[in-house]
Amino acid sequence: MKKFKVLLVGLLLIILSGNVFGQIQFNKKLKKELDSIYFLDQMYRKLIQMNAAKTKTDSLVKVYQIAPEQLSDYILKQSDKTDSLNIIRIAQIIDEYGYPGKSLVGEPTNESAYYVIQHSKLIDKYLPIIKESAIKNELAFHLYAKMLDRHLMYNEKEQVYGTQIKGFIWKNPQTGSKEFKYVLWPVKDPDHLKELRERAGFTQSIDDYLSEMAKFFKTLTNQYYTLQQIKEMQKQL
Structure with a gap:
C-alpha cells in the first residue's frame, strides 16, 4: 500500500511537471x-x-x-x-x-x-x-476587420465594418469654394452594420465611433455616402 502511494505521488508529480513545462513559453x-x-x-x-x-x-x-x-x-x-x-x-x-x-x-x-x-x-x-x-x-478578429476595410477602401470598394474614414478636397455646392472634407468611407451593407460590427467584436456603436473620431476630424459627420456620391463629389473639382 505504501509503495502504491509513493507511485501515485510520483505519477502526480510527473503530470504536474508536464503541465508546467507544457505551458507556452513566449519568445x-x-x-x-x-x-x-x-x-x-x-x-x-x-x-x-x-x-x-x-x-x-x-x-x-x-x-x-x-x-x-x-x-x-x-x-x-x-x-x-x-x-x-x-x-x-x-x-x-x-x-x-x-x-x-x-x-x-x-x-x-x-x-x-x-x-x-x-x-x-x-x-x-x-x-x-x-x-x-x-x-x-x-x-483579435476586429483588427482583421479594420485591415479588411482599409484594403477595400484603398481599392475604392465599399467597406464592411465601417472603420475607415477618408479625407479629400471637394467643392462645396453652397459656397462654391474648395474645402477639405472627412467622410465615413461608403459601407456595403449599412442596414446590417450594427450586427456585423458586433459579430466582429466591436464594442462601440458606429454612431459613438463617429462622434469620437469627429474630435480629431472636425468636418466628419454621421452621414452615409455611396461610392457613386463620393466619386461625383471628387469630379466637381
Whole structure:
C-alpha cells in the first residue's frame, strides 16, 4: 500500500511537471523587440494628433529645436522614416516565424506587427496572413476587420465594418469654394452594420465611433455616402 502511494505521488508529480513545462513559453527577445517597434509606431502618431490639436506644440518645438512652422513636416517625415524601417523588420520577422501571434509573444505584443502592416503599403500582401491569424485566435478578429476595410477602401470598394474614414478636397455646392472634407468611407451593407460590427467584436456603436473620431476630424459627420456620391463629389473639382 505504501509503495502504491509513493507511485501515485510520483505519477502526480510527473503530470504536474508536464503541465508546467507544457505551458507556452513566449519568445522574450522577440517580444521585447516588437514592443519597441509598437512604441515608435504609436509615438509619432500621437505627436501628429497633438500637433493637429495644437496641444503641447511649444514643448514639441523645444524638444526638436525647430521653428514652429516646421514642426508638422518634421514629425511627418520622422513618422514616414520609422514606418519604412518598421515594415522591413516586420517582413523579416514574418518570414522567420510566421505572424508573431499571442502564442509566440503574448498580448498585447501580438498586435505590434499588425499595426505596422496597417500603416504600410503592404496590406494587400499581408491581409491573408492577418486573416489566418485572426481565425486561429492569434490576433483579435476586429483588427482583421479594420485591415479588411482599409484594403477595400484603398481599392475604392465599399467597406464592411465601417472603420475607415477618408479625407479629400471637394467643392462645396453652397459656397462654391474648395474645402477639405472627412467622410465615413461608403459601407456595403449599412442596414446590417450594427450586427456585423458586433459579430466582429466591436464594442462601440458606429454612431459613438463617429462622434469620437469627429474630435480629431472636425468636418466628419454621421452621414452615409455611396461610392457613386463620393466619386461625383471628387469630379466637381
